[in-house]
Amino acid sequence: MRIARFSTDEGMSFGVIEEDSVAAIAAHPFGELRFTGERFALADVRLLAPILPSKVIGIGKNYAEHAREMGGEAPDEPVVFSKPSTTVIGPGETVAYPEKLSQRVDYEGELAVVIGRMCREVPAARAAEVILGYTCGNDVTARDLQQRDGQWTRGKGFDTFCPLGPWIETSADPADLAITTMVNGEVRQDARTSLLIHDIPTLIEYVSQVMTLLPGDVILTGTPAGVGPLEIGDEVSVTIESIGTLTNRVVSRE
Incomplete structure (x- = not known):
């Protein structure tokens, strides 16, 4: 599974890459993933650093x-x-x-x-x-x-x-x-x-x-x-x- 952090005109989200789209998940990718139901074309989002670490x-x-x-x-x-x-x-x-x-x-x-x-x-x-x-x-x-x-x-x-x-x-x-x-x-x-x-x-x-x-x-x-x-x-x-x-x-x- 590929977990991405991405931005759209609506803000920043985490999501799971599925072929040419990304399925948004709620909150963060730690623990059980909860999908929001939102899906975006991969070409329409901007991929960000996949995580912002404390260190x-x-x-x-x-x-x-x-x-x-x-x-x-x-x-x-x-x-x-x-x-x-x-x-x-x-x-x-x-x-x-x-x-x-x-x-x-x-x-x-x-x-x-x-x-x-x-x-x-x-x-x-x-x-x-x-x-x-x-x-x-x-x-x-x-x-x-x-x-x-x-x-x-x-x-x-x-x-x-x-x-x-x-x-x-x-x-x-x-x-x-x-x-x-x-x-x-x-x-x-x-x-x-x-x-x-x-x-x-x-x-x-x-x-x-x-x-x-x-x-x-x-x-x-x-x-x-x-x-x-x-x-x-x-x-x-x-x-x-x-x-x-x-x-x-x-x-x-x-």
Whole structure:
């Protein structure tokens, strides 16, 4: 099932994608879904970020080849960082390049996990119980600031630096999905989620030992090798097998 967050002239709603239409649901997508009876043509709605999380948790260096391309080795434990909720944008929205502060902004295509219920200290064996579904993510990073600061908050925390979408897929099996990032139609990243060093159950167990996860929170599971710079005017697309494609254009923040 594909759960979308969308807007029409009448306002914003959650809904379930059914071929070329979307069936609106009442309230939120957590728990039992209640359909309102309203249905809209998919072409007539604007897809938004599928969720507005209270927090976005990122995982660094979770593909061995990416760890090596960044000049290090794969970590023994997950490397955890956070992105503000204000980084989140949806499909078709623009990534704002902060030219006055950064001269190197990179794409990082990732599989994103959407949490479906409040939880803490979740054993890996029960991780599936707290997952609503999966979506595409782009952990946009001001690489020069990340390297200069020695920590990642500023480089990954700019407004618009976390595109998510186009919807939440609840039935995908994340164990071995193809993930591809393209810039202006050229493939830049091409990998499979089976190459994750720390798998999704491990990540949920690890993160939930530290903090309570709330419905709608997002865990970005890490980016594969092939990261690189974006320029103003570029169009970047992240495609994940069984989920869909997230596309955003880069514009000047100034």
